[in-house]
Each structure stands twice: as structure tokens, then as C-alpha cells.
Amino acid sequence: MEEYVLMKGNEAIAEAAIRAGTDGYFGYPITPQSEVIEYLAAAKPHERTGMVMLQAESEVAAINMLYGGAGAGKKVMTSSSSPGISLMQEGISYIAGSELPCLLVNVVRGGPGLGTIQPSQSDYFQATKGGGHGDYNLIVLAPASVQEMADFVSLGYDLAFKYRNPAMILSDGAIGQMMEKVKFKPQQPRSKKSPDWATTGKTPDRERNIITSLDLDPARQERFNEKLQAKYKEIREKEVRYEKIQCDDAEYLFVAYGTSSRICQKSMQMAREEGIKVGLLRPITLWPFPYNEIRMMSGQLKGILSVEMSAGQMIEDVKLAVEGKVKVKHYGRMGGIIPTPDEIVKNLKQKIIGG
Amino acid sequence: MADDTISTKELIKEENLVYKKSKILTDNEFHYCPGCGHTTTHRIIAEIIEEMDIQSKTIGIAPVGCSVFMYNYMDIDMQEAAHGRAPALATAIKRLLPEKYVFTYQGDGDLAAIGTAETIHACNRGENITMIFINNGIYGMTGGQMAPTTLVGMKSSTTPYGREVSLMGNPIKMTDIVVNLPGTYFVSRQSVHTPGNVRKTKKAIRKAFEYQALNKGTCFVEVVSNCPSGWKMTPVESNKWMAENMLPFYPLGDLKVPEE
Amino acid sequence: MAKIKGAIVVDIDRCKGCELCITACPTEVISLSDNVNDKGYHYAYMKNPDVCTGCTNCAIVCPDGVITVYRKKVS
Numbered sequence: 001m002e003e004y005v006l007m008k009g010n011e012a013i014a015e016a017a018i019r020a021g022t023d024g025y026f027g028y029p030i031t032p033q034s035e036v037i038e039y040l041a042a043a044k045p046h047e048r049t050g051m052v053m054l055q056a057e058s059e060v061a062a063i064n065m066l067y068g069g070a071g072a073g074k075k076v077m078t079s080s081s082s083p084g085i086s087l088m089q090e091g092i093s094y095i096a097g098s099e100l101p102c103l104l105v106n107v108v109r110g111g112p113g114l115g116t117i118q119p120s121q122s123d124y125f126q127a128t129k130g131g132g133h134g135d136y137n138l139i140v141l142a143p144a145s146v147q148e149m150a151d152f153v154s155l156g157y158d159l160a161f162k163y164r165n166p167a168m169i170l171s172d173g174a175i176g177q178m179m180e181k182v183k184f185k186p187q188q189p190r191s192k193k194s195p196d197w198a199t200t201g202k203t204p205d206r207e208r209n210i211i212t213s214l215d216l217d218p219a220r221q222e223r224f225n226e227k228l229q230a231k232y233k234e235i236r237e238k239e240v241r242y243e244k245i246q247c248d249d250a251e252y253l254f255v256a257y258g259t260s261s262r263i264c265q266k267s268m269q270m271a272r273e274e275g276i277k278v279g280l281l282r283p284i285t286l287w288p289f290p291y292n293e294i295r296m297m298s299g300q301l302k303g304i305l306s307v308e309m310s311a312g313q314m315i316e317d318v319k320l321a322v323e324g325k326v327k328v329k330h331y332g333r334m335g336g337i338i339p340t341p342d343e344i345v346k347n348l349k350q351k352i353i354g355g
Numbered sequence: 356m357a358d359d360t361i362s363t364k365e366l367i368k369e370e371n372l373v374y375k376k377s378k379i380l381t382d383n384e385f386h387y388c389p390g391c392g393h394t395t396t397h398r399i400i401a402e403i404i405e406e407m408d409i410q411s412k413t414i415g416i417a418p419v420g421c422s423v424f425m426y427n428y429m430d431i432d433m434q435e436a437a438h439g440r441a442p443a444l445a446t447a448i449k450r451l452l453p454e455k456y457v458f459t460y461q462g463d464g465d466l467a468a469i470g471t472a473e474t475i476h477a478c479n480r481g482e483n484i485t486m487i488f489i490n491n492g493i494y495g496m497t498g499g500q501m502a503p504t505t506l507v508g509m510k511s512s513t514t515p516y517g518r519e520v521s522l523m524g525n526p527i528k529m530t531d532i533v534v535n536l537p538g539t540y541f542v543s544r545q546s547v548h549t550p551g552n553v554r555k556t557k558k559a560i561r562k563a564f565e566y567q568a569l570n571k572g573t574c575f576v577e578v579v580s581n582c583p584s585g586w587k588m589t590p591v592e593s594n595k596w597m598a599e600n601m602l603p604f605y606p607l608g609d610l611k612v613p614e615e
Numbered sequence: 616m617a618k619i620k621g622a623i624v625v626d627i628d629r630c631k632g633c634e635l636c637i638t639a640c641p642t643e644v645i646s647l648s649d650n651v652n653d654k655g656y657h658y659a660y661m662k663n664p665d666v667c668t669g670c671t672n673c674a675i676v677c678p679d680g681v682i683t684v685y686r687k688k689v690s
Contacts, residue, residue, distance in 0.1 A: 060473075061476065064440035067436070067444055068434060068436075071434045076451075201431075210426045212417075363622045363661070367622055368685065371687045373621075374671040374675070374682070376683070387679075547676070590635055
């Protein structure tokens with residue numbers, strides 16, 4: 001029986017990666033997520049499972065190592081933080097365009113540019129709207145606890161392999177750095193079988209496997225894009241995940257994910273003590289976004305506050321969800337500052353209730 | 356006796372066959388320009404894979420550039436990399452499938468400009484892969500712009516008056532750089548412009564594949580090549596120009612051979 | 616006295632007329648045809664088949680691998 005252990009979010013991801021049967025981790029250190037690669041280096045995953053772990057020469061190299069490893073049918077992952085994820089965008093686009101599974105972890109820090117090393121949620125657009133070039137989507141999971149940091153590793157792999165699409169865990173510096181109790185799943189063996197599309201060497205019993213995102217014929221390229229879009233439609237229909245807290249009687253709603261959603265729970269408690277009926281909807285998948293769930297609540301709501309540690313990015317999806325039927329406002333802090341529960345309550349009153 | 360007058364028709368029989376296109380090449384027609392060294396090098400690699408009987412163990416990485424479609428011609432599993440990143444893909448594939456033969460195939464822009472970091476670090480780590488580097492001193496695919504290896508004085512569409520060091524910097528000798536890295540095991544520079552050179556190139560690339568079984572480090576073979584279209588010459592002229600101009604700056608031969 | 620006789624077969628449709636085989640041939644067997652193939656290239660052919668030794672030089676430098684070579688020792 002596995003016991004709870006006390007661990008940082010970043011370390012939990014690393015331990016979960018070994019236990020999920022990861023074949024290869026390729027990464028480059030960057031604050032605030034370097035604990036992932038440091039934990040892996042110390043844990044000797046090669047001895048535990050035969051897992052390959054390599055510190056690459058750059059994030060650019062790391063993501064292209066994922067591209068190679070994923071093409072060979074292996075369970076591969078990387079982790080980085082905002083500037084490093086920006087560097088990876090080209091490779092992510094190639095991976096999506098080649099329909100390969102892999103797991104990406106972004107422990108977000110404040111930007112733009114080198115920005116700050118403090119937590120932020122300002123990479124929402126980058127994660128959910130493509131990030132790199134071309135019409136593609138990542139499956140984006142937003143953990144709100146160290147336990148979810150661990151659990152979303154295997155969930156991310158499952159979704160990535162099910163749909164042959166890269167999946168991203170969009171965390172932030174707060175969840176990456178904070179320590180909480182976490183319970184791990186037992187060790188899963190590394191897969192011995194390769195998917196039939198993988199480049200493992202052409203045997204006489206099959207045609208050669210080619211991993212590429214290139215097709216210069218516009219008609220074929222359009223058909224391929226239509227196939228991708230059909231896949232994304234299926235993911236939107238089947239894979240939306242969210243959590244609703246005290247929503248049944250809610251007249252007001254916080255929509256918040258990750259660290260912000262935790263703060264909103266406290267804000268909700270404070271507001272309810274004052275008689276304000278506010279609930280919380282926490283998207284767990286940021287893509288696909290829970291549009292329908294929010295839309296279905298719009299009849300009972302007088303207003304929604306989208307709480308994000310950014311200038312307001314997810315709010316666009318919240319507005320799309322309610323189709324103008326409910327007032328939607330944003331509150332958030334930037335530059336690595338985490339909002340306090342009472343600030344959020346104050347803004348709920350000012351922007352939504354009194355506004 | 357009267358065999359002396361054997362007719363051509365009588366000669367063309369399976370038992371007299373001494374050379375034919377490798378079975379590892381697909382039926383797709385090469386898209387390369389007439390006389391291109393890429394095509395010859397593809398053919399050589401296919402012959403080596405066939406002769407070593409490693410089709411089922413080989414994974415190739417195609418670059419961005421003229422040879423982006425290499426996977427159309429080789430009947431082996433291949434991946435098409437982002438520009439310059441072939442060594443990163445190969446690094447992961449080889450580490451995850453260490454019993455396979457993994458090779459990269461890159462041009463001068465891919466390997467020696469945009470992918471310099473990946474080239475150097477793969478070689479420095481001593482990744483147990485084979486790297487093939489086609490150096491024709493020009494960007495063929497995009498229409499003949501300056502490459503990192505364009506010779507001083509050489510004209511291209513972005514050096515229309517010739518490459519001038521004070522403005523465009525020096526040509527880079529990537530093979531001379533990687534030979535000094537401790538991770539490389541075998542480093543050679545060859546060409547494919549004459550039958551003799553093709554034979555030497557084939558020997559070098561064959562070694563570069565065979566050494567993968569030893570797990571001793573990176574094997575790197577540069578093939579100094581022509582680009583008739585980019586250089587605006589006939590294929591025969593381009594080979595002559597290459598021999599007279601490219602080879603003095605990029606001299607042929609083995610630069611690093613394993614100690615016996 | 617033993618003599619080596621050779622012959623080549625050119626895949627005419629795939630020949631791009633680059634002439635590298637002509638330069639490589641030590642016995643001047645090959646020339647470009649006056650005719651063109653479907654791609655519009657003058658293709659290589661054995662102009663002087665009698666002097667071909669089947670040395671394979673042409674096939675080895677042919678980028679496109681369009682030349683097949685046959686050889687036989689005759690007495």
C-alpha cells in the first residue's frame with residue numbers, strides 16, 4: 001500500500017513520470033521547474049525502469065528529441081517554463097503536425113520576455129490557442145494541487161496516445177514549488193510494444209513508416225487538416241474535464257484554474273459568509289475548454305469573474321461560453337504576483353455585484 | 356571462340372549483371388536536378404543498407420532543404436526533422452532504440468547554420484549515430500542563397516558580387532570543428548564527382564554505419580558536392596568547378612580514424 | 616586471350632541527361648541521344664557498344680541510378 005509523501009509539485013511530476021513508464025525525458029533547466037530534471041537525475045530512472053534521461057543543449061534540442069522519440073513510438077516528455085516553452089513552439093507544431101503523442105509540462109512564470117521567475121498564468125493563450133504555427137491544438141491539463149501534478153502525468157500520456165496528439169500540463173511556479181502530500185500510483189512497466197506507425201526499422205511484413213508534417217500538395221494538405229480538425233472535434237466532445245464547487249445555488253461564479261482556483265475557494269468562503277452566493281467552476285482541461293458547462297449555468301448567474309494571474313486571457317473563452325448573456329469581468333495580477341482572497345472578493349463586489 | 360562477337364542482347368542476362376539500382380531505393384523518381392550529388396549520395400546510402408542487410412534496423416532522419424523528401428526514396432523507416440534538428444531527433448531515437456542503426460542526412464544550411472548547436476552537441480556527447488553532411492556551398496532549395504560554407508568570392512543570390520569576408524564573414528569548416536570534439540569516433544570528408552570518389556565515399560559511409568555496432572561515438576562524413584542549378588553550371592562544369600575551387604578549401608580524406 | 620565484354624541498359628524515362636556517365640566512361644561508349652524522353656531530356660545510350668568493358672563507372676556516378684551494367688568474360 002502506497003503512503004502519502006510530502007513533496008514539491010515539480011518533484012511529484014518527476015516521480016510520477018518514472019512510475020507512468022516514461023521511456024525518455026529530455027529537458028533543459030529553467031526556473032521555476034529545474035527540480036523536475038534534478039529529481040530525475042538523482043532518482044536514477046535508468047536503474048529503476050530503463051528510462052532514458054538527458055539534459056539537452058537547449059529547449060530547442062529537447063523538444064526535437066521528443067519529436068524523434070515520439071516518432072519512434074516511445075513515451076516521451078519534457079518540462080520547462082515559459083521562455084523555454086516559447087523556444088519549443090516550432091517543435092511542438094511539428095509534433096502536432098506529425099500526429100505524435102508526447103507530454104509537455106509548462107511550470108509558468110511571469111512574462112513577457114525573461115520576465116520573472118515568480119508564478120503566473122500568462123501562457124494560457126500560448127497553450128490553448130496553438131502557440132506555434134498552423135491549425136493545431138494541444139490537450140491542456142491544469143493541475144491545482146501537487147496530487148494533480150502527479151496524476152496528470154499518466155492522464156496526459158493516456159490522452160496523448162489515444163489521440164496521437166501532444167498533451168501539456170499547464171502548471172505554474174506556485175504549484176511547482178509548493179509542498180503538499182501526494183500519493184503515487186504503483187510503478188507501471190514501460191511498454192514493450194511499439195505502435196504500428198512508429199519508426200522502429202522497416203520489417204518485411206509492413207510498409208515503411210514515415211514521420212513527417214510535410215505535404216506540398218494543397219489538396220492533400222487540406223484533407224490532412226480536416227482530419228486533424230475532426231480529431232479535435234472528437235476531443236472537444238469527449239475529453240472536457242472540470243470541477244464545480246458550490247455551484248448549485250450560485251448567483252455569481254468564479255471561473256479559475258490552477259493556483260487561482262485555490263485562492264478562489266477561500267474567496268468563495270469569505271463571500272458566502274457575507275451572504276453572497278458565489279460558486280467556482282474550475283476548468284481542468286483548458287483545451288478542450290468547458291464551454292457547455294459554463295453556458296448551461298448562464299441562466300442562473302448574474303455575473304462571472306474570471307480570475308487569472310494574467311491580464312485576462314481565459315476570460316475570452318468564458319465570454320465565448322456565455323455568448324453575451326451574462327456579464328463577465330476579469331480580475332488578476334501580473335508579473336509574478338498572486339492575488340489575495342480578499343482582493344478577489346473586493347473585485348467581485350466592485351466589478352460584478354455593484355458594477 | 357566466336358564468343359568475341361557476343362551481342363549486347365546476349366550479354367544482358369541476369370547471370371552477367373554487375374550493377375543495378377539498390378532494392379532499398381523505392382520506385383519514386385528523384386526530384387533532384389540533373390547531376391546532383393544528393394542523388395548519388397542517396398544511392399550510396401541505399402546500397403550500404405542493402406549490403407549490410409540492416410533495412411529492418413535502420414532509421415533515417417531527413418533534414419529541411421533539398422533533401423527534405425529523402426524519405427520518398429529510401430525504403431526504410433524515416434523521420435523528417437525540423438530545420439537543423441536532425442541530430443536531436445537521432446539522439447533520442449538511438450538512446451531509446453540502442454540496437455538500431457540511426458543516421459542523419461543534412462545539408463550545409465541545416466547542419467552548419469541553423470543546426471550548429473545540435474551538430475556540435477550531438478558530436479560532443481558522442482551520440483552513437485552516423486551523420487552525413489552534404490556540403491555544396493549554397494542553399495539549393497530556396498533558390499541559391501549564401502550558405503555558411505559558401506566560399507569567399509563565390510556568388511550566390513544573396514552574395515551577387517561574391518562573398519566578402521568583411522560583410523558576410525568566413526565560410527565555416529564544420530568537419531574540422533567536429534573532428535576536434537572528443538565524442539567523434541570517425542570523421543571523413545569525401546566527394547562523389549568521379550567513380551573513384553564515389554567508391555571512397557561509399558567506403559567511408561559504410562564504415563560510419565558499421566562503427567555504430569561498436570558504440571564508440573559519432574561517425575561523421577562530409578560529402579563535398581555540386582549544385583549545378585544553384586551554381587548556374589552544367590553538371591559536368593559544376594563537378595570541374597567543385598574540384599578546382601571547393602576541394603582546395605575542403606580537402607578530401609579521413610580526418611579522424613579509429614586507432615587500430 | 617581473355618577479353619571482357621560489357622553492356623549497359625539505361626532507364627531512358629528516368630535519365631536526366633546530366634552527362635556525368637559520359638565523362639566517367641573510360642572507353643567513350645556513351646553519348647546523349649538526339650531524341651528526348653518524356654521529361655524532355657536527351658538521354659544516355661551506348662553509342663559504341665563494342666568497346667564497353669562493363670567497368671560500372673557510369674553506373675556508379677549516375678546520380679539517379681538509371682544505369683544497369685552487365686559484364687562477361689569472353690575468350
